[in-house]
Amino acid sequence: MKINTDKNPYWTICLSCHGQGKIMRGPSRKRRRLFENELHEYEISSDASVAPKPPTANMDVCPLCVGSGLQSAEKAVPVDFKKYPNVAIIGGGIGGVALAVACLHRGIPFTLYERDESFSSRSQGYGLTLQQASKAVEGLGIFSLEGGLTSTRHVVYNPEGKIIGEWGLRKWGKTFLEQTSRRKNVHIARQTFRSLLLQQLGNSEPLRWGHKLTKLSSNQNGTVDLTFQVGEKQENAQADLVVGADGIRSVVRELLIGEQKSPLQYLGCIVVLGICPLKALGDTASLYLIRLRCFKQ
């Protein structure tokens, strides 16, 4: 899949909420008055033993960025090497790319190292269900999940075609329109979502494909030495901070903690997921897919 880098608007963090998406608002006048009354009662009462607690502040959605924590910018945020540590992100899966995007929007220096030669050198899984994630992805500069679908009925069959599990809005008798846009789960191909994230990075210099981390150690300067296998060669780099986003069999974790100390624990179940063409289901297609409906995002 080719990543479309034309769709690459610039973002910076919202100046009003400092990228939080929320702002602190003092307690309402009603709650303050209630507290004053309770406090007065407490002060004049002889038997009240527990003093009332003052009302706490509320967090409100930031009116400027409407909760995303971002504002559009005319150009990329300049990288601030003095203010922030130089971050090495190991692994360009969804976690690593999301962190890189967040650094980009904040001017935090980073380099993202991915062992795969390119975005499309393998398919990286098939689909993701983003659970009510629209607000979270807006915080990464993705305001439209192109290629995402909202389904209203989920059905699980056993190999004989018997339904063994079913859920979703239509199962519970609610209509699609009753749901607010925030509460929708979105199904999206993993690579589509990853490419939406990578679009944010554009043709970023700090994105290094074909770099497989093999060694890391802290040095006397207080920084970290990193060694990568790059094709036939070895390449060295340094960073102030290393983030291991290199998946379940993380090399960073192995090098820092070790498999023996904290081994992966098999939970006793295996999930096999896949996509097949509708035609491949033959006559059973209508049995499985009848009355299923999807809504394009």
Ligand SMILES: Cc1cc2nc3c(=O)[nH]c(=O)nc-3n(C[C@H](O)[C@H](O)[C@H](O)COP(=O)(O)OP(=O)(O)OC[C@H]3O[C@@H](n4cnc5c(N)ncnc54)[C@H](O)[C@@H]3O)c2cc1C
């Ligand atoms: C079958 C299945 C279904 C799932 N369905 C969902 C779902 O519907 N919704 C959901 O939210 N989550 C789902 N998950 C969980 C989700 O896939 C993971 O939480 C997510 O992929 C973790 O992202 P990550 O970036 O941390 O790791 P990964 O996606 O595993 O990415 C790790 C990256 O690091 C790279 N890497 C590895 N070693 C090195 C190295 N030495 N040097 C450099 N790079 C390296 C890899 O090539 C890879 O690109 C599912 C998981 C599975 C297994």
